[in-house]
Amino acid sequence: MNPPEQTSAQVDAQLSTSGRAGAGGYLDRYEAAAGKDPADALALLAGWLRTDWRPLFAELRAHRPVLATPVFTIVTRFADVTEVLSRGEVFTVAGYAARLDPALGGPVMLTRDGTPLNRREKGLMQVMLPPEDVPRVRGLVAEVADAVLDAALPHGRVEVVGDLFRHVCAEVSGRYFGFPGPDRPTLSRWSRAVMTDVTANLAGDPGIHAASLSAGAEMMDYLRALLAERRMAVAADAARAPQDILSRLLRTRLPRELSLEDERLLVNVAGLLLGFMENASGSMVHVVQQVLGRPELREAVTEAAAEDDTAAFDRHVWEALRFDPFLKLIARTCERDHVLARGTPHETRVPAGSLVLAAVASAMFDETAVPAPDAFRLDRPLHTSLHFGHGPHACLGADPGAAVICETLRRLFRRPGVRLLPPPEGTVLRDRGVFPDRFTLGLGQEEE
Ligand code: HEM
Known part of the structure; x- marks a missing residue:
């Protein structure tokens, strides 16, 4: 079967924003609109997914846990979301391939299900990114973030997206992954161009796709030259070569039949940046909005940030993100007819070819899996957190990724006077309504 055109993963899914309480009655309004014009009904749904996702999902979980529309099927309960994400033989990632593979010039682990390539490369990359690296990553992040915040303090302002969050990510890419790019803006542009096509181009705009192909080709050319350079450095003196992921890969010896060709190795290094x-x-923007938007949370987070032990602070971060995840939906293609939630009152036959959206943001508010979901609690068990996905495609970089998010935010919230600013200065500006580009916060003493 043909996977649906618009399977871009996590589909326009970083649908952003607040999840404010709404009027309810979404299903009735959706169905009334669908009776007149299915396109209008979909536009209505897409709008609610941006602005009213919490009450919309609450209603769906209660009354229509699996909602089939003419374009996609949306799955909202925890058990069903994890069924979709665990059953790779039924709900596949095939839909990512048309976007991601041509940008990188070959298959990527996120575009293949349980193939030898996927297993071998994910296994190898997991070895390359061990949890033991977390203290080193946190140290690096602390150094970079503190330097940015020191420089911003005299101005009483910090623009957190470009100057802090993306800056820290670029430094981690350079100094930990071994993939600095020619300069930070170029690295940032490559990431944005490819990921816009993969995750935010539901309509299949050819301009967005072309920009991704061109950025991907530039990135792979750059990586080929970097690999040649780095190989010489490792051959000259392995101990003195930079101790980063790229050098680790070059120092790794596998039996010939299992070894990776250079091009495969580079696709995986590119994947580190793109993921x-x-x-x-x-995610960092969303956590900051949550924390600074709730005075009692801001106080608790500021106190936890001051502690040497990072555990309490980190728990605040993941719980705050649950109230507004950047990734709200994860897309899969249903490869063959499947009865979802079999044996329950809402069991639903999902036909082959359906685009299925696993609403992780909804699952994390499902009271059957997450007790008292509307309460902000720091004792949530890890298995109920879906921020890093679930199942065979769960995030490869969850440990370093979590370390970067938590330590960058910890450094920010250790500073006095971190606060929201009134619009327009304090407004979050987003590219395509999805990717944050600017968000300026006040820092230090407030002017009288
Ligand atoms: C060092 C940082 C990171 C790296 C290297 C990384 C890399 C990756 C890779 C390669 C995959 C695909 C895995 C597979 O196909 O088996 C993946 C999946 C995923 N990552 Fe990450 N990632 C990082 C950080 C993050 C962060 C910060 C988040 C969100 C808070 C995140 C959320 C996810 C999710 C939700 C998936 C699953 C996608 C799906 O199932 O379709 N990742 N990541």
Whole structure:
């Protein structure tokens, strides 16, 4: 079967924003609109997914846990979302391939399900990114973030997206992944161009796709030259070569039949940047909005940031993100007819070819899996957190990614006077309504 055109993963899914309480009655309004014009009904739904996602999902979980529209099927309960994300043989990532593979010139682990390539490369890259690196990553992040914040303090302002979050991500890419790019803006542009096509081009705009192909080709050319240079450095003196992921890969010896060709190695290095920068910076913006928008939370987070032990602070971060995840939906293609939630009152036959949206943002508010979901609690068990996905495609970089998010935010909230500013200065500006580009906060003493 043909995967649906618009499977871009996490589909326009960083649909942003507040999830404010709404009027309810979404299903009735959707169905009334669908009776007249299905396109209008979809536009209505897309709008609610941006602005009213919490009450919309609450209603769907209660009354229509699996909602089939003419374009996609949206799955809202925790058990069903995890069923979709765990059943790679039914709900595949095939839809990512048309976007991501041509940008990088070959298959990527996120575009293949359980193939030898996927297993071998994910396994190898997991070895390259061990949890033991977390203290080093946190140290690097602390150094970079503190330098940015020191420089911003005299101005009483910090623009957190470009100057802090993306800056930190670029430094981590350079100094930890070994992939600095020719300069920070270029690295940032590559990430944005490719990920816009993969995750925010539901309509299949050819201009967005072309920009991704061109950025991807530039990036891969750059990486080929970098690899040649780095290989010489490792051959000259492995101990003195930079101790980063790229050098680790070059120092790794596998049996010949299992070894990776250079091009495969580079696709995986590119994947480190692509999996990372947009998700990390977007998630950090959402956490800051949550924390600074709730005075009692801001106080608790400021106190936790001051502690040497980072555990309490980190728990605040993940719980704050639950109230507004940057990634709200994860897309899959249903490869063959499947009965979802079999044996429950809402079991639903999902036909082959459907684009299925697993609403992780909804699942994390499902009271059958997440007790008292509307309460801000710091004792949530790890398995109920879906920020890094679930199942065979769960995030490769969850440990370093979590370390970057938590330590950057910890450094920010250790500073006195971090606060929201009134619009227009304090407004979050987003590219295509999805990717944050600017967000200026007040810093230091408030002017009288
Ligand atoms: C060092 C940082 C990161 C790296 C290197 C990285 C890399 C990756 C890669 C390669 C995959 C695909 C795995 C596969 O196909 O098996 C992936 C998946 C994923 N990542 Fe990350 N990532 C990072 C940070 C993050 C962050 C900060 C978030 C969000 C807070 C995130 C959320 C996800 C999610 C939700 C998936 C699953 C996608 C799906 O199932 O379709 N990642 N990541």
